[in-house]
Amino acid sequence: MKVTKSELAHVAVKPEQYPTSRLPEIALSGRSNVGKSSFINKMINRKGLARTSQRPGKTQTLNFYEINEMLYFVDVPGYGFAKVPKPEREAWGRMIETYLQDREQLKAVVLIVDLRHPPSADDKMMYNWLKHFDIPVIVVATKSDKIPKGKWEKHLKVIRNDLEKIESDPLLLFSSETAQGKEQVWKTIQHYISQ
Template identity: 55%
Template sequence: MELNPNKIEFLISAVAKEQYPETNLPEIAMAGRSNVGKSSFINAICGRKNIARISSKPGKTVTLNFYNADNQFVFVDVPGYGYAKQSKKEREKWASMIENYFIHREMLHACVQIIDLRHPPTNDDVLMYDFLKQLDIPTIVVATKSDKLPKSKLQKHVSIIKKELELEPEDVIIPFSSTEKYNVDKVLDAIEERI
């Protein structure tokens, strides 16, 4: 699958299902903890520098952001999880918004879960993966920041993530770098298989 960078457009920021766009396109959600590089990932996949705004403050995205990817599918950027400075009330509001989207959205075909390849998955990463599996949502684990590791250590770190998440056989894990655009094609192929 190839995307035309000129045909990527931001659709809407939504907090409730009444606001979700009706495009009839398959949706691919994107989840990851705050500050793991979701915006950089979207920009790299879409071949655009700033389609997704990169914030220096973690926990900044508090809405579901919908992007039309060349009329082939819709990327849905889910607010980052595990941001400690959010109040309990904000975290509860976040959880119910996320649950409503993942549980009730019929257009949702798969989720890209972004995890930092340099470190073992956090408890929040494991909880998120388990949540997706409870709902039977196909998951593509993108292990980002691969450019920060020597190539010889990539497989070792991939194995750690697989083991910690107890990755199911039908799910894939792809080492990725937004900076070097490493494995963009593999991620797009994995998305294509699921839509």
Template identity: 65%
Template sequence: MNVNNVELVISAVKPEQYPNEGLPEFALAGRSNVGKSSFINKMINRKSLARTSSKPGKTQTLNFYKIEEKLFFVDVPGYGYAKVSKKEREAWGKMIETYFTSRKELKAVLLIIDLRHPPMDDDVLMYDFLKYYELPCIVIATKADKIPRGKWQKHVKMAKETLNLQQEDKIIVFSSETGEGKDKVWGILGDFQN
């Protein structure tokens, strides 16, 4: 998709704040600092619409980015970050769970992992949660530019095995640096909108 028009519509914490335009939504889930903001910025051809931070745990709301008046990316708080109080983590957990389990506009969740390492326990928990609620999942394995192309398949296989990835779920090798996988992701998102 050729993206020219993007806006951050709202940072929501409860359902009554969600946009009510009825457009398809794609949530982005992943560990803090896995590169969700960089992924969003690459997908929408922006340098810094989604704020990247060296401090993990920056996103504390559900950020709804409207793209080309056609769909929303919904950036959810990163998980697995220890410097946030247990109480705050529980509040985020509830907020995310409410969104994931009650939002009819949600078409799929993009689970962002780091291709360089096997998925962590938190990633596996998130994947299992999505499967439990029968939410379609697209695994985006970022930071592909950090390892030689010849080793990608080995790392993809490791990710699939660790997550116990089901056949209907796709895994896409992605790089925010080179744009690797970007067109493929737009293609898959297009399938969900039809």
């Protein structure tokens, strides 16, 4: 997909702050430092629209990025942020659950994992939670440029097995550095938003 227009259109912590349009939404989930902002920027060809941070846990709101006036990417706070106080983490958890469970416009969640490492306990918990609520999941294994091509399949197998991934859920390779997998991810997203 050719992205010609993108902007951070809405920042929300509660449902009354969500966009009122009926555009389809794709949520992006993953641990705090897995590279969600880099993923967004690469997908929409904008270097700094989604802010990347050295400090995990920086995203504390639901950030709605409007793309080509046809869909939203919704960046949700990363999980596994050790330095954030527990009450704050719990508040984020409630905010994320409310959005994911109740939002009619939500078509799928892109679960971003790091190809280099087995999925964390939080990754597994998130995947199982989404499956429990029948929310479609696209698993994207990022940082593929950091692994030799010959070892990709071995690492993907670990992700498949550890997540106990359902066969019908896509598992796609991606690199924010090289744009590898970008077209395939867009094709997959378009499939979900057209349903």
